[in-house]
Amino acid sequence: MGRDGVLKPMDAEQLRENAHKMVDFIADYYKKIETFPVLSQVEPGYLRDLLPHSAPDQPESLQNVLDDIQAKILPGVTHWQSPNYFAYFPSNSSVAGFLGEMLSAGINMVGFSWITSPAATELEMIVLDWLAKLLKLPDYFLSTGHGGGVIQGTASEAVLVVLLAARDKVLRRTGKDALGKLVVYCSDQTHSSLQKACQIAGIYPENCRALKTESCNDYSLSPETLEQAISNDTASGLIPLLLCATVGTTSSTAVDPLLELGKITKMKEIWLHVDAAYAGSACICPEFRHYLDGVEEADSFNMNAHKWFLTNFDCSALWVKDRSALIHSLSTNPEFLKNKASEENLVVDYKDWQIPLGRRFRSLKLWTVLRLYGLENLQSYIRNHIQLAEKFESFVAKDPRFEVN
Ligand SMILES: Cc1ncc(COP(=O)(O)O)c(C=O)c1O
Structure with missing residues (x-):
């Protein structure tokens, strides 16, 4: 905030302070990501009742926003980055990708x-x-x-x-x-x-x-x-x-x-x-x-x-x-x-x-x-996934209820 209480367009110190808080918030999210049900459990339209009907007239604190994310947004998130997420296709993020x-x-x-x-x-x-x-x-x-x-x-x-x-x-x-x-x-x-x-x-x-x-x-x-x-x-x-x-x-x-x-x-x-x-x-x-x-x-x-x-x-x-x-x-x-x-x-x-x-x-x-992993690490990441898929295939193949083509 400026002295007049107004958020300036881009103030480096304000960015430093708030971005640290935001990174902490995101890092904590990743720490507990496995505790969430992977598929969001909310009903259609759930958010409209939880949020005000119009944008605020006065500035709010970042903490207020983060509290709302915790209490109102995260329950409506399907956690694509959870290790328990197996829908559609892999959508793997990484620290390197995040930093970029x-x-x-x-x-x-x-x-x-x-x-x-x-x-x-x-x-x-x-x-x-x-x-x-x-x-x-x-x-x-x-x-x-x-x-x-x-x-x-x-x-x-x-x-x-x-x-x-x-x-x-x-x-x-x-x-x-x-x-x-x-x-x-x-x-x-x-x-x-x-x-x-x-x-x-x-x-x-x-x-x-x-x-x-x-x-x-x-x-x-x-x-x-x-x-x-x-x-x-x-x-x-x-x-x-x-x-x-x-x-x-x-x-x-x-x-x-x-x-x-x-x-x-x-x-x-x-x-x-x-x-x-x-x-x-x-x-x-x-x-x-x-x-x-x-x-x-x-x-x-x-x-x-x-x-x-x-x-x-x-x-x-x-x-x-x-x-x-x-x-x-x-x-x-x-x-x-x-x-x-x-x-x-x-x-x-x-x-x-x-x-x-x-x-x-x-x-x-x-x-x-590419730089923070290097080719060799990227290759072992892919190979590990393929080995895991083969292991899964071997489990399925042993189960008479399934047929592997
Ligand atoms: C083979 C293939 N082609 C195209 C797409 C579409 O991808 P996008 O969401 O990037 O448009 C997908 C997404 O699953 C895919 O698996």
Whole structure:
């Protein structure tokens, strides 16, 4: 507070004092996280009765706010970071990721163009090059070539921007009237984010092919099924646009055979997007890297560092082979954003690689994760999880009530 009792916009000493209290509060939360029921037990609308109907006229103390968090907010939290949380997918945070997140909030810049904070753009490029190398992605995904990496908020945004890029690339060739002929392929195990992307991109619902995986007992997409669908579509005058293959599907961690699928998409000039949102992290271990064999044929590749890579939500890494396709679809150049570095084409302006204009300094948290853990620790973290999963599988296999496929 200032002497007049008013909270100043950003006062360093005030920050120090309050942030220490906040960190203590969060650290205590982590200490007792296992004592909470993982799934919040509240009923819909519970919070409205507990909080005032309008914002306060006068400032309140941080202690009051923390007391309310303890008494009213935490009961309504589902504890994703609890060791007892096993729903949806891992969403592992870490001290390193948290510290990076603090830095990002602390610096609080809005790095849409290089000039708005050069370090934000340049660190993002470097960190995504580092991660691409850990995953042994093809060199053309590196920022030194025609492609490059960008941090999106989520895998849903990643698939949307590549679908827009792929769509516009084809429509530039065929003319805009062909929109109704464009076909998108995936398997019936593909995450619903692709369907949402199709809705936004204007792909006709009848042209979204969720190909059946039932012929394969591992829930992967069979190349023959894809080939058949493509030839049926081309015979009917439709235009195959994009295949979304998954490495680690949400329901069963099925892996689509990238090598065979990639040969088909290359031959038919279809954009291949690889969604490795969840399982991609495992591919930093040499023994699991084979799941990405064939990624060399991909036009884009996505992995969520906020799933299984110890990086606090949100941080979704997307790499594209040809950044100009993205920029073609997503760039705008209003007067107020013009600057010398951009005009002279000397820099990357990430505003042209994403839907929003504003963007956070997310690379800081990925950078702190990579530096404070190092590759070897990250690999042992993944290996430990996989060993635990195998142990669990052995328990289930011994139980006659279950069948392990
Ligand atoms: C394979 C896969 N793709 C996409 C998504 C969507 O992720 P996001 O919430 O980052 O959009 C998920 C989330 O579970 C996923 O597992």
